Amino acid sequence: MYVIEVNNLTKSFGSNKVITGVSLKLKKGTSYVIIGGSGSGKSVLLKSIIGILKPTSGSVKINGNELTNLNQKDRDKLMLKCGILFQGGALFDSLTVADNIGFGLVYGFGFSKKQAREIAIEKLHDVNLKDDVLEKYPSELSGGMQKRVALARAIATSPDIIFFDEPTTGLDPITSGMINELIVKFTKEMGISALSITHDINSLKHISDRVGLLFGGKIIWEGDNKDLWTTDNPYVKQFVTGSLVGPFTA
Amino acid sequence: MNFYDFLTVVGKVFLKFLRATGNIAIFLFRSLLTGLTPPYYWKQIAIQTIQIGYYSLPVVGLTALFTGMAMTLQCYDGFSNFTSEGAIPSVVMIAMTRELGPVLASLMVAGRLGASMTAEIGTMKVTEQIDALSSLSVNPYKYLVFPRIITGTLLMPFLVFIDDIIGILGGYLVGVYHLGFNSANYIHNTFVSMSAWDVCSGLIKGAAFGFVICLMGCYQGFSSTKGAEGVGRSTTNSVVSSSIIILLLDGILTFVLF
Ligand SMILES: Nc1ncnc2c1ncn2[C@@H]1O[C@H](COP(=O)(O)OP(=O)(O)OP(=O)(O)O)[C@@H](O)[C@H]1O
Ligand SMILES: [Mg+2]
Numbered sequence: 094m095y096v097i098e099v100n101n102l103t104k105s106f107g108s109n110k111v112i113t114g115v116s117l118k119l120k121k122g123t124s125y126v127i128i129g130g131s132g133s134g135k136s137v138l139l140k141s142i143i144g145i146l147k148p149t150s151g152s153v154k155i156n157g158n159e160l161t162n163l164n165q166k167d168r169d170k171l172m173l174k175c176g177i178l179f180q181g182g183a184l185f186d187s188l189t190v191a192d193n194i195g196f197g198l199v200y201g202f203g204f205s206k207k208q209a210r211e212i213a214i215e216k217l218h219d220v221n222l223k224d225d226v227l228e229k230y231p232s233e234l235s236g237g238m239q240k241r242v243a244l245a246r247a248i249a250t251s252p253d254i255i256f257f258d259e260p261t262t263g264l265d266p267i268t269s270g271m272i273n274e275l276i277v278k279f280t281k282e283m284g285i286s287a288l289s290i291t292h293d294i295n296s297l298k299h300i301s302d303r304v305g306l307l308f309g310g311k312i313i314w315e316g317d318n319k320d321l322w323t324t325d326n327p328y329v330k331q332f333v334t335g336s337l338v339g340p341f342t343a
Numbered sequence: 344m345n346f347y348d349f350l351t352v353v354g355k356v357f358l359k360f361l362r363a364t365g366n367i368a369i370f371l372f373r374s375l376l377t378g379l380t381p382p383y384y385w386k387q388i389a390i391q392t393i394q395i396g397y398y399s400l401p402v403v404g405l406t407a408l409f410t411g412m413a414m415t416l417q418c419y420d421g422f423s424n425f426t427s428e429g430a431i432p433s434v435v436m437i438a439m440t441r442e443l444g445p446v447l448a449s450l451m452v453a454g455r456l457g458a459s460m461t462a463e464i465g466t467m468k469v470t471e472q473i474d475a476l477s478s479l480s481v482n483p484y485k486y487l488v489f490p491r492i493i494t495g496t497l498l499m500p501f502l503v504f505i506d507d508i509i510g511i512l513g514g515y516l517v518g519v520y521h522l523g524f525n526s527a528n529y530i531h532n533t534f535v536s537m538s539a540w541d542v543c544s545g546l547i548k549g550a551a552f553g554f555v556i557c558l559m560g561c562y563q564g565f566s567s568t569k570g571a572e573g574v575g576r577s578t579t580n581s582v583v584s585s586s587i588i589i590l591l592l593d594g595i596l597t598f599v600l601f
Contacts, residue, residue, distance in 0.1 A: 145474045169480040177478040183471035187463075197479040246479075 094121045095154075096254055096286045097142065102151030103310075104134075104141045111137045113310030114151070119254075124280045124287040124300050128332060129307035130341055135290045136180050136258055138307065142288070143177060143256055144168065155254070173201045176252035180259050180290075182243035184231040190217075190242050191227040197250040209249075216245040221271050237264045244272065248279075255279065257289040261296045273299040294333055297321070306332065370488075370562050377482045378489025387490035395456055395491075395557075396498040400505065402455055403448045407506040410443050411435060411513025419522050431518065432532035439510035440541045446593050448506040449499065449552035453585045457560040460491060461581035464564025465574035473565070488561040492554060499553025500546035507542060544600045551596060552589045559585040 097119040104112040111134040119125045129135050140146040142153050144160050153160045155171060163171065184193050192199075194216055195209030204212075214224055220241040231239055240263055247255060260276065261269040273296050279285040280302070291297050297304065304321055305312040306328055314326045321333055331339030418431045464487060467473050476483045511533060518524040563581035567574050 140474070143478065145477060165482075169482075172478060172480040175478070177475070179471045179475060179478075181471055183475035185472055185475070186466070186470075196481075201480045250479075 095119060096121050096156055097288060098152075098154040099142055100152040100154075102138070102141060102153060103149045104137055104146060105149050110310060112141060112148075115307070115310075115312050117305055117312060117315070119286055119288055120303075121286050122280055122284045123302040124276065124289065125303045125305065126297055126301035127288070127290045127305050127307055127312075128292070128297060131292075133307050134310060135307055139256055139258055139288070139290060143172075143175060169201075173197070173250060174253045176247035176250060176255040178244055178247040178255070178257040178260055180262075182231070182239045184239055184243055184246070186231055189228050189230055190234070193231065193242060194246045194249050196246065201250060212249055213245070216249050217242075219248070219275060220245045221268055237268065240264060241268070241272075253285060255285055255287045255289075257287065259290055259292060261291065261293045266295075269293065269296060272296075276300045294335070297333075366566075367558065367562050370484075370565065371492075371558060374484040374488040374492060374561070377485035378493065380485075384486055384490060387486060388494055391490045391494040392498065395452075395494050395553075396501060399452050399456055399502055402451050403502050403506050404509050406447050406451050407439070407444065407509040408513040410447055411439060411510035411515075412517045414438060414443070414510075415514040415517040415522070419518075428522075428524075429528075429532060432514065432524075432529050433536040435514040436511055436533045436537055437541055439514070440507045440537075440545045442545075442593075442597075444506040444510055445503045445545045445548035445552060446589065448503050449549065449556065449589050450586055452499065452502065452553070453556045453582055453589065456495075457556045457581050457585050458578050460557065460560030461564040461567075461578045462574055464561055465567030465577045468565060468567045469569050469573060488565075491561055492557045495553040495557030496550050497553075499556075500549040502553075503545055503549030504542070507545060544596075547600065548593060548596050551592055555588045555592065556585045559588065 095118045097117075099115060099117045102112060102115045103110070115138060117125065127135050127138065137146060141148045144153070148161075156174070158167070158171060160168070160171075184190075185196065188196070191210050191213045194213035195204070195206065198204040198209040198212060199206060210227075213227065217224065217226065222238065222241055222245070226234060226238065226242070231242065234242065240260075244257075244260060247257070255276075257276070261272050264272065276287060276289070277300055280287055280300075287300070289300065291300075298318070298321075301318045301321075303317055304315065306314040306326075308328055314324070314329050316324060316329075321329060324330065327340050330336075331341050414435050415431060418434055419428060422428050422431055422434075464473075467487070473483045473487070476486055515526075515529055515533070518529050519526045560581050563577040563584070567577040
């Protein structure tokens with residue numbers, strides 16, 4: 094049973110063809126991780142899959158629903174089942190941490206502010222932050238703290254599918270480890286499906302069931318976690334070792 | 344430059360203008376369509392009411408006060424040549440309510456509010472906060488644009504009204520305390536020739552200008568491109584375009600209303 098099925102998706106900005114044909118499938122309760130060089134279009138791919146960017150062509154099915162065929166109302170409903178972490182956090186500057194985390198609960202699910210706040214506290218603990226940040230504004234937090242608040246916001250609505258764009262970038266190794274644990278817990282214990290992007294090899298090792306390497310607008314290699322370390326594919330090899338020699342040129 | 348090149352340039356500019364107009368119309372249509380269907384975001388409307396109504400008062404009031412004062416002084420200079428100083432109160436009143444009140448207040452608000460609106464929304468756009476809104480199943484047009492346009496349109500007449508009062512008061516202060524008018528006479532002359540239409544036409548203009556400021560402010564914010572430079576450019580565009588539209592529209596409305 095696949096929760097996400099992407100078929101031959103392309104996305105261009107004007108004449109700039111960023112994604113030239115990506116197909117991938119995410120099995121329920123598993124974690125798919127997209128890797129690839131900086132600027133290879135990972136974030137664009139993720140946004141095109143969730144429909145924040147309109148794909149130029151191709152098909153995306155989430156829970157069996159073809160995204161382009163859905164009307165706004167059904168799309169919104171589907172979105173409520175998805176938790177999205179943006180690469181830059183994308184916290185609302187004008188709202189406190191508590192209101193940021195509770196936003197989806199209040200506006201999407203009609204929770205009262207008080208209920209939302211209780212859940213916000215719980216989710217803050219999940220990402221290893223304390224209650225004292227609740228009334229702070231995003232600008233008063235460090236970069237890593239912002240990322241974690243954004244993570245808390247993404248999981249606040251208890252989504253069925255999570256989309257994480259570089260969840261551990263900018264975090265210290267211990268916090269990174271915690272976030273990795275959390276993602277593993279989501280998929281292994283709670284049956285949540287995850288589609289993530291990462292640059293962090295350690296994170297890749299821990300959280301991925303399946304991995305796709307994006308290069309030149311296509312997934313040029315796909316395999317299971319264990320294949321990562323044994324494959325002969327020069328791109329993957331270079332990526333996991335961080336070597337300067339290989340098909341990637343900086 | 345030959346004639347052909349000239350036509351090309353004119354054509355390009357015209358097409359660009361048409362495209363922008365079309366985009367703005369679609370933008371407005373989307374915002375109204377989503378904004379007018381429940382649920383309504385009252386809290387956003389309340390926040391904008393304070394932003395637009397309350398925080399614009401000082402700048403609008405100051406402009407009005409000094410415009411009224413200067414207006415009276417200038418009129419005195421001219422009118423005393425014809426010993427028709429008695430007309431000053433009503434001239435100041437008409438100028439303030441029909442023209443200067445709505446236009447100056449709106450230009451000031453375009454500078455203050457339109458700019459900050461574009462900067463705020465533009466920053467939200469480039470930092471993916473607008474994407475984040477949709478990802479939390481909140482329509483950004485409904486949440487960000489509609490409350491601003493609706494409060495801007497409804498509150499601007501109120502600001503213009505305050506502007507009228509303060510402007511006339513400024514004229515009174517200069518007239519009575521500087522030029523030596525009799526206070527009772529000045530007040531009498533102000534109101535004797537005042538018609539409700541003078542004030543109302545100004546308020547109608549105010550509503551139209553408020554609408555323009557907020558529409559352009561939001562539209563330019565949504566069109567921001569990446570980087571601090573992108574947001575800066577949009578902010579400038581917002582103020583310049585709404586100021587030009589206000590002045591153009593003022594001409595058209597004056598023609599239509601009188
Ligand atoms: N909204 C947009 N409009 C135009 N071009 C865009 C837009 N978003 C991204 N691009 C272009 O798409 C390409 C891929 O960008 P993307 O952000 O997906 O890279 P990435 O793989 O996520 O990189 P990183 O690892 O650095 O985050 C870049 O060349 C970028 O200029
Ligand atoms: Mg990216």
